[in-house]
Amino acid sequence: MKFKAMTAIAALVISTPFMASADADDDQLVVNGEIEMITKAPAPAHLADALDEVISGWHMRSDETQEMQADDFDNPAMIFVEQAQDDWNTVMGTKDKSCASCHDNVEDSMAGVRTVYPKWNDAKETVYTMEMQINDCLTDGMGADAWKKSGAKMARMEALISVQSRGMPMNVAIDGPAEATWEQGKDLYYSRTGQLDLSCASCHEENYGNRIRSDHLSQGHINGFPVYRLKNSKLTTPHGRFKGCVRDTRAETYKPGSAEFIALELYVASRGNGLSVEAPSVRN
Structure with a gap:
């Protein structure tokens, strides 16, 4: 192809x-x-x-x-991680939930997650990227609108989740x-x-x-x-x-x-x- x-x-x-x-x-x-x-x-x-x-x-x-x-302190990307932390705790959608409502503390619940993505999703019967999983949480779990693929909000949320796995080896x-x-x-x-x-x-x-x-x-x-x-x-x-x-x-x-x-x-x-x-x- x-x-x-x-x-x-x-x-x-x-x-x-x-x-x-x-x-x-x-x-x-x-x-x-x-x-x-x-x-x-x-x-x-x-x-x-x-x-x-x-x-x-x-x-x-x-x-x-x-x-x-x-x-x-010098990494310019960390300002976006801080913005995503605010997103994590913000209630969005018709179900009045935030990411934290289900996943609680991002440091604990997301540790190791980045190391295995993309991965096979049994329920959807397809390979899922982290973007796809985030949008599923937004639409199905929170009743909110999906974010633009590879857009600014999506990128910073991926960064926040990825930070919790820093130092861990990739194992896709x-x-x-x-x-x-x-x-x-x-x-x-x-x-x-x-x-x-x-x-x-x-x-x-x-x-x-x-x-x-x-x-x-x-x-x-x-x-x-x-x-x-x-x-x-x-x-x-x-x-x-x-x-x-x-x-x-x-x-x-x-x-x-x-x-x-x-x-x-x-x-x-x-x-x-x-x-x-x-x-x-x-x-x-």
């Missing part, structure tokens, strides 16, 4: 390898001086033919950007009923698309660590999402980033929340199994 090509023609330049100085072996991400992050880990078994090691995008960033993520299941969706995502990951004839793997598997335009390519893991991007001063969700990446190949992209991006999210999340949840991370 391929993305539909547009007619625009553009050039892509991938230059010689460059790694930020923070890629030294003795560097480690420790948030607030106490939350130790696993930023390098043996590649999951399903990547054995492609990678020996999975590496967090944190290692590809400048010292200054790394330092922002290491301290919540890809077997059983989720396997077919995972295979679809894998197919998308390796499918070349657009006028530049690139796949996700072209950049994030074959050229990670190299300079692309003015940035440095990571392995493309999403354990740090939602991510605060300095270039646009806001939180970005996985589907928001997928949309941008596909457009960078000069192709017509799918929409956030589409079946294609759900499958791609499951596959990409599984590539980062073993790395710590870092969200909300800071990237260029």
Whole structure:
């Protein structure tokens, strides 16, 4: 399955390898001086033919950007986490409930949740992303309107929930009923698309660590999402980033929340199994 090509023609330049100085072996991400992050880990078994090691995008960033993520006081994403905490406690919808009405304290009830998403939902008989689960809680549990997929409210709520799992390793299941969706995502990951004839793997598997335009390519893991991007001063969700990446190949992209991006999210999340949840991370 391929993305539909547009007619625009553009050039892509991938230059010689460059790694930020923070890629030294003795560097480690420790948030607030106490939350130790696993930023390098043996590649999951399903990547054995492609990678020996999975590496967090944190290692590809400048010292200054790394330092922002290491301290919540300096991390610009944390203002959105604070806003989401207000959302968590706000009564919404016809059932006069807030998130806290059912889940009580977010620190306790959401600990570990981020590590397993996306995951198979038995009741719905499909793979569910965190966005889908949040919207189910809003509409079914609270009688409120669903939030825009990958919108600002959704991104900050994902960030709040993800914070409760920081430091815990990603452990997304890809077997059983989720396997077919995972295979679809894998197919998308390796499918070349657009006028530049690139796949996700072209950049994030074959050229990670190299300079692309003015940035440095990571392995493309999403354990740090939602991510605060300095270039646009806001939180970005996985589907928001997928949309941008596909457009960078000069192709017509799918929409956030589409079946294609759900499958791609499951596959990409599984590539980062073993790395710590870092969200909300800071990237260029």
